[in-house]
Amino acid sequence: MTEAFIPIFYFSGTGNTWWVGNQIAEELQERGCQAQPISIEQVTDDEAHELIEKAAMVGIGYPIYGSDAPLIMQAFIENLPAVTGQKPMFIYVTQAAWSGDGAYFMRKLIEAKGYQIRWAVHFNMPNNINADLGWIITMILKLFQAKLPHAAERAAKLAQHIVDNQPWIMGKSSFLSFGWTQRFFFRKGFDSSHKNxxxxxxxxxxxxxxxxxxxxxxxxxxxxxxxxxxxxxxxxxxxxxxxxxxxxxxxKRPYNPQMFGTQPYQGPVSEFKPEMLIEKK
Structure with a gap:
């Protein structure tokens, strides 16, 4: 697996998935792989397909919204090119708490295109939801304040599993597959309320x-x-x-600094700026 070219396509809203993708890429690079994290906002489908064609393996990363993937990432995955020979793939997701099978639920679509998901890993990251959704939801969200060192350790562990060709699937058990229940209610609620x-x-x-x-x-x-x-x-x-x-x-509620601090969540590290995700390189 050393010297293998591994593009890591990710979508990140406020920086968490960007940070994890870069951590994974750095760990793979230290192990001799040519890993390249790529925001899907910076490439066309044709450009992504060219990178996939010459890749030994493909990485996918996205944040979890109600055990679901963002619509923009769902569209990206639906547009993945078909491949032959079961090209290996790893999927990582970032979440505030629990997503069940969040990194694994699209396996049928992905594997139908010829990819083999050998790694599907969840990373708990700091909560980025700072909207005033009522004190009960706010208190629950505040319980989940993941620490970056733990996520960095998991990135190193994932990279080692990849280099060793040792599968690691989270969300495969019958219990964790109940993420579909959260997806169902999230999608129903999202369809009816996201316009407002x-x-x-x-x-x-x-x-x-x-x-x-x-x-x-x-x-x-x-x-x-x-x-x-x-x-x-x-x-x-x-x-x-x-x-x-x-x-x-x-x-219709403004940001509440008394509830969340002087400003909303703006990424896991101070050097992150969202413009980094969209500017063409």
């Missing part, structure tokens, strides 16, 4: 357009200087967490 999540405080908004530029699915436009939200939201939280004026409202 976001609005804007017109007095705070300065029409800077950062939310428009950061949206991964072009769901935000400026109309008369104010953000307008369409019906394609992936709930990545970039617009909310990175608004410099805290002008984006969630369910």
């Amino acid at each position: 999540i976001w609005s804007v405080d017109a007095e705070k908004c300065t029409s800077c357009g950062r939310c428009v530029r950061l949206c991964p699915v072009d769901n935000i436009t400026l109309v008369d200087g104010l953000p307008q939200f369409g019906d394609q939201c992936n709930i990545c939280l970039r617009c909310y967490n990175y608004c410099p004026e805290l002008a984006i409202l969630a369910y």
